[in-house]
Amino acid sequence: MGIHRTNRASGLLIELSEDGGSLYERLTSGIRAAIVAGRLAPGHLLPPSRVLAAELGCSRWVVNEAYTQLAAEGQLQTRQGSGTRVTTHPATRDPDRTPETGRAPAAPPVVADLRPGAPDVAAFPAPAWTRSLQHVLTTVEWEPSLFPPPAGAWRLREVVAAYLSRVRGLTVEADEVLITCGTSHGVSLVARVLAARGVPHLAVEDPGWPRLHQVAVAAGLPTEPVAVDAEGLDVEALRRTGAQAVLCAPAHQFPTGTALSPTRRLALLAWATQRTSVIIEDDYDAEFRYDRRPIGALAGLDRSRVVYLGSVSKTLHPGLRLGWMVPPPALRQPLLDALDSAGAGPSTLDQLTFARLADTGGYDRHLRRVRKVYRARRDALVTALGSHAVIRDCGPVLGIAAGLHLLVPLPPGLHDHMIAEHLAGRGIAAMALSGYATRRHAPALVIGYGRLTPTRAQWAAEQLAEVLLDLRP
Ligand SMILES: Cc1ncc(COP(=O)(O)O)c(C=O)c1O
Structure with missing residues (x-):
């Protein structure tokens, strides 16, 4: 239930909910809701922060912060000397009232972004990251790491190997880990290597994340969709395709959210062994389990047929472009060559900073x-x-x-x-x-x-x- 408070100075009706949260958050939501509901029309002049703050009995800082946030969202417009105004009207856009500009009306601004795939980047552990970066900058000798090795910084490879053994049931040595710019980069490299070996196409989950499919195609490996049901990837359907490689997310399929059932995991590994095929394991969202027991990585059951891929895009920040891969021994050198010839990997600073964060327990x-x-x-x-x-x-x-x-x-x-x-x-x-x-x-x-x-x-x-x-x- 909300409390209604009227700003007598401007006639502005703002509803501050009692659902908790800081006054700043409630005021921001209150103004946003008024815009969405149409109570604040495009161009409406909001009261000066001093006036609204006095009316609400709060500091000007709270009002200024709310205005700034809504301006960043594109809901408000602040101009020196002409105050703060509502820019758009997302909920009830009336085509009859759209000015005749000859252009299609602009898409309403996003009030709530429910698109999947985004972690809360505001939760990024900035202080711990900064401490780790500070440590790296003051302790690492830069000369030897001016040009990082194509396989990645050794300390990070050690840290990732320890993490995978401890958390994902994948027992590996540091020299088996290759550092990448994330899962997409890993898929691109594996697709390149497989295409060069004459693999005709890559089976992919349907539905699945199109970005990874596009990346494989761009690297020279066309994709072939295979159905997903309540147990995950349909391995019988996969057999029928005649594919020699498959990309799947056994821990948490995207977007259905299913975990590959134990029977299917074994069937998939049996398929790969019988056909001498390759499984690319996208260990997607494995870190976030709420009600079900941990599911170890598929690669932990059979290292010889699975290329394991992981990244920090969901756990820390997709902008870091930091991930890793553990290939089967037979693919290690070709993938290392592919990494080397691509000539680009994540920044050494980021690699070492993440290694330090994990080393000090900050990542856990x-x-x-x-x-x-x-x-x-x-x-x-x-x-x-x-x-x-x-x-x-x-x-x-x-x-x-x-x-x-x-x-x-x-x-x-x-x-x-x-x-x-x-x-x-x-x-x-x-x-x-x-x-x-x-x-x-x-x-x-x-x-x-x-x-x-x-x-x-x-x-x-x-x-x-x-x-x-x-x-x-
Ligand atoms: C299914 C799936 N796998 C992996 C990733 C991570 O990809 P990357 O590490 O390239 O950011 C994402 C990101 O949204 C995803 O949706």
Whole structure:
């Protein structure tokens, strides 16, 4: 339940929720909600921060911070001398009121970004990272590492080997680990090596993350989709393709969220052994498990047929471009050559800083902390979605045991792209399952909750419920 407070100086009605959070957060949400609901029209002049602060009984800092945040989101516009104004009107854009510019109306700004794949970069362990960087800068002799070895900084390879043995059940030595710029980079390198060896195509999960498929194609390896069901990759369907290589995410399939079942894991390894084929294991989201027991890496069961890929894109920051791979012994040298000839790897500074962070326990501490945050966000989203009968009636949300996203089934007969478009019109960016698939699927939305606060989750669920009530057959 919110408290309504009217700013008598301007007639501005702002609703400050009592759901917790700082005054700054509640004020930001209150103004954003007023814009979305249409109570603040485009061009509306907001009261000066001094006036609003006095009205709300808070400091000017709180109001200024809220204005700055909303300006960064594109909701407000601040000009020296002419005050702060509302720029757009995401929820109720009326085409009749769009000025005749001859151009299509601009897409509404994103109020809630529910696209999957994004961690909360605000949770980045900046102080610990800075301490590690400081340590590296003051202790490392730069001369020998001016040009880093193509396999990566030795200290990081040691740290990754220890981490994989301890956390992912993958017992490896440091010299078996190669440092990459992330999973996409790893897929690109493996695809190049396999294509050069005459492998005709790469089987990929359908649905799956198109980016990795594009990367493989660009490296010379066309892809062939293979269905995914409730147990993960359909290994019988894979057999029928005649493929000699497959890319899959056994720990947490993207976007369905399933974990490859124990029977399928064994069947997949048996397929690879019988066909002398290669499995590229994208160890996606393995760090974020909430309700299910840890699932070790597939490569831990058979090193000879699996190229293992990991990265810090979900755990720390996708912008770091830092990851690793553990190839089977037979592919190690060709992959090292591919890394060398590509001539680019992650910065040595970042490699050594991450190694130091892990060495000092900072990475483990960070993972423990964000796991709690993400779990709470997932719970809040599941509760918010479940509080609307129209969403509940479509069946249970799926893929919630791990990761940073979940799957919301939609009423049969509605196209998920259409629902995503309607949500976009309300300032919500969400992805349709069909955007990740080549074959027909029951309609569903793929919703990321890495950056979704409980208040925003509630609002987003309300918006989805309204859209479904409007559109359901
Ligand atoms: C399925 C999947 N695998 C892996 C990654 C990580 O890729 P990278 O390490 O290249 O950032 C992502 C990122 O969104 C992903 O969606």
